[in-house]
Amino acid sequence: MEGDVWMKGYFRKRGARWSFTLDIGRDEKTGKRKQKTVSGFSTKKEAQAAAADLIAKFEQGQYVEPSKVTVNEFLGDYMSVHYRSSVRPGTLERAEHMLKNHITPAFGHAMMKNLKPLHFQRFYAEKSEAGLSPGTIKGMHTFLVTAMEMAVTWELLPNNPARRAKPPKQQQHTISVWSHEESEMFLQHAKGVSSYYLIFLVALYTGMRKGEILGLRWDDIDFEAKTIYVNQSLTYSLKELRISEPKTKSSKRAILTPVHVLQELKKHRLRQKEIKLKLGTGYDNALAEKYVFTTSKGNFIYPQVLNKALVKLCKELELSPIRFHDLRHTHATMLLSLGVNPKIVSERLGHTSIVITLDTYSHVLPAMQEEMVTNLETAISKIQTVL
Structure with a gap:
């Protein structure tokens, strides 16, 4: 065995392998000297390079002592200290299901300090082979990246291993929309047979989300200003209905509403009062x-309940079936087809960015381009006629 002192520690050779030991200060509780030993190097030069890198991290305040906690222990703290209070109930319910059924069984007992990108990559591959959709796996990846980023912030990890793993690519979802004629046909039929007619009408002509409509209060409607204010949402999570904040900050918005829709709402309010008088204490x-x-x-x-009602009505009319959320897509598509500025459409839908609107409704843009060129050519021909 041979050894020599170097800077803040020393190098040592045992058999064919080299190691180094550095003094890293004193324990805050005991006052005893703390040392850090790293081994397994083929040559002394490799050990010196690793030691120099470690010393640099110490001097720059970038060194993180490897954590001795398991993934389960960390995620337990992460959920209780941070995540639970920062997300909506529905999001929390999905995360807890994800942890219990997928993440914890896969590597919950692994040590945090041993996590590598390969752990996450293998996890995604296993879930893909098990039949989980790319969208579901992407959701797990997003959760894990965010959680591991917090582990870095809490100085349990030097870097984020989940960030360097890649979930399977998602196929772009093709949205389904109705034409204006199909929408009108649907509403005419629903008006005569469905108690949810007005909900479908509001969805098609305001672009509001399902939960936003079900959470709408009479105080949120200004009939004089012809405006509906989106201030809250009704959600179903943890097996109960809850009133919560809208999906995002930009989801709180004011929506100018067609007179026809407002008139139907006024009629609905009168019917509501009639039912109240009829049922009394019930x-x-x-x-x-x-x-x-x-x-x-x-x-x-x-x-x-609205999902089932929509499916039933579509079958009765032999209309192409769409989801309730597609009524919102239909509304946006109609506006863009009418030449409404995408920025206005984005604000009306409560999107956080106009980029989301343009990406979601890119199928409408080519037709808008064609109409723009036609209008431009008409304007140019008028100018040329004058000249």
């Missing part, structure tokens, strides 16, 4: 007086 007065859309007994409407 009616939830407090809830129904406050909220625009309730059941016949004045209770909240479960979101999934």
